[in-house]
Amino acid sequence: MITVAGSGAFGTALAISLASTGTPVLLWARDPEQARLMQQSRENALRLPGIPLPDSLQITADIGSIPPETPVLVSVPMQKLRDMLIAHRAALSGRTLVACCKGVELSSGLGPIAILSDLVPDSIPAILTGPSFARDIAQGLPTALTLACAEAEVGKSLQKALTTPNLRIYRTTDTTGAELGGALKNVIAIAAGAVMGAGLGESARAALMTRGYAEMQRMALALGAQPETLAGLSGFGDLTLTCTSEQSRNYRFGQSLGRNATFDPTITVEGAATAHAVLTRARTMKIDMPITAAVVALLDGTLKLRQAMDMLLSRPLKEE
Ligand SMILES: NC(=O)C1=CN([C@@H]2O[C@H](COP(=O)(O)OP(=O)(O)OC[C@H]3O[C@@H](n4cnc5c(N)ncnc54)[C@H](OP(=O)(O)O)[C@@H]3O)[C@@H](O)[C@H]2O)C=CC1
Numbered sequence: 592m593i594t595v596a597g598s599g600a601f602g603t604a605l606a607i608s609l610a611s612t613g614t615p616v617l618l619w620a621r622d623p624e625q626a627r628l629m630q631q632s633r634e635n636a637l638r639l640p641g642i643p644l645p646d647s648l649q650i651t652a653d654i655g656s657i658p659p660e661t662p663v664l665v666s667v668p669m670q671k672l673r674d675m676l677i678a679h680r681a682a683l684s685g686r687t688l689v690a691c692c693k694g695v696e697l698s699s700g701l702g703p704i705a706i707l708s709d710l711v712p713d714s715i716p717a718i719l720t721g722p723s724f725a726r727d728i729a730q731g732l733p734t735a736l737t738l739a740c741a742e743a744e745v746g747k748s749l750q751k752a753l754t755t756p757n758l759r760i761y762r763t764t765d766t767t768g769a770e771l772g773g774a775l776k777n778v779i780a781i782a783a784g785a786v787m788g789a790g791l792g793e794s795a796r797a798a799l800m801t802r803g804y805a806e807m808q809r810m811a812l813a814l815g816a817q818p819e820t821l822a823g824l825s826g827f828g829d830l831t832l833t834c835t836s837e838q839s840r841n842y843r844f845g846q847s848l849g850r851n852a853t854f855d856p857t858i859t860v861e862g863a864a865t866a867h868a869v870l871t872r873a874r875t876m877k878i879d880m881p882i883t884a885a886v887v888a889l890l891d892g893t894l895k896l897r898q899a900m901d902m903l904l905s906r907p908l909k910e911e
């Protein structure tokens with residue numbers, strides 16, 4: 592039995608994918624009414640409408656019903672992870688916990704692995720990340736993700752348990768690289784969306800993605816990540832997906848910034864809070880992250896898009 596805690600788009604998609612092989616899967620939704628509706632209608636009409644839930648997928652609002660010692664995929668937005676763990680740590684203790692979120696916590700500057708370790712110290716923390724849209728996974732389209740766990744044997748067993756015919760899992764012990772790749776690419780995706788929304792062109796986007804990747808590497812390597820992890824699915828792979836697709840909420844949010852348009856505040860946009868958290872950390876560590884700084888200035892309204900671009904373009908010329 593595998594449990595997914597969090598019935599958003601990604602949690603539901605992972606639960607559908609795992610259950611599609613016949614594996615018993617429990618999906619926990621915090622809202623009893625939503626759980627009842629999903630169990631009855633066999634659909635997550637709120638987050639993944641139109642995709643049926645397989646028979647071996649059961650929905651519950653009772654987190655205490657998760658069988659002991661089985662792994663739990665924790666799939667809530669990054670800025671909600673702490674509250675969720677505090678509320679439910681008794682039910683989650685003593686097991687492998689796989690964070691399925693991308694970001695850096697604004698209040699602490701920590702990533703999901705450190706938060707899991709702090710709040711549920713008797714758990715084994717891991718992270719599942721990489722290029723994938725929830726709808727693609729739920730529809731059974733081919734997808735590859737990275738599973739990072741510092742305990743190599745636990746990582747191997749999770750890799751096996753989470754692989755399906757359409758979902759190929761690679762593993763690493765580099766949790767720092769995996770979580771930073773997934774967090775930082777969302778900030779660059781906002782910038783890429785802004786550039787495209789403002790009509791600055793695909794050449795500008797390619798430049799931004801490449802220099803954004805350089806920026807991601809500077810921060811991640813300084814924090815101990817392996818360069819191969821950044822070059823893999825969780826870094827370069829997810830950067831590519833998120834900066835080039837309107838399926839991405841971070842990208843669409845960036846587009847709306849570029850167009851000076853409004854964006855539905857209820858939509859999860861991980862890169863916004865993460866940009867602020869990362870810039871604070873970068874300043875303390877004296878790491879140059881001009882694109883992240885430009886995104887923060889756009890978000891805070893201290894620069895307009897054209898001014899942010901001028902700031903990036905007028906930086907001193909240097910070697911690549
Ligand atoms: N969507 C995607 O394509 C992908 C998403 N991800 C990552 O997955 C993570 C989750 O995103 P996603 O599923 O899309 O988000 P959604 O916005 O679709 O859903 C968020 C879910 O989190 C739940 N939630 C929020 N706060 C809490 C809380 N305190 N306790 C319990 N549950 C809570 C919400 O419940 P409620 O409905 O009751 O508010 C909702 O079910 C993000 O970090 C994202 O980057 C990764 C890859 C792909």
Ligand SMILES: O=C(CO)COP(=O)(O)O
Nearest residue numbers: 721722723839840841842
């Ligand atoms: O992380 C994702 C793709 O890998 C999903 O991106 P968004 O959160 O921008 O929709």
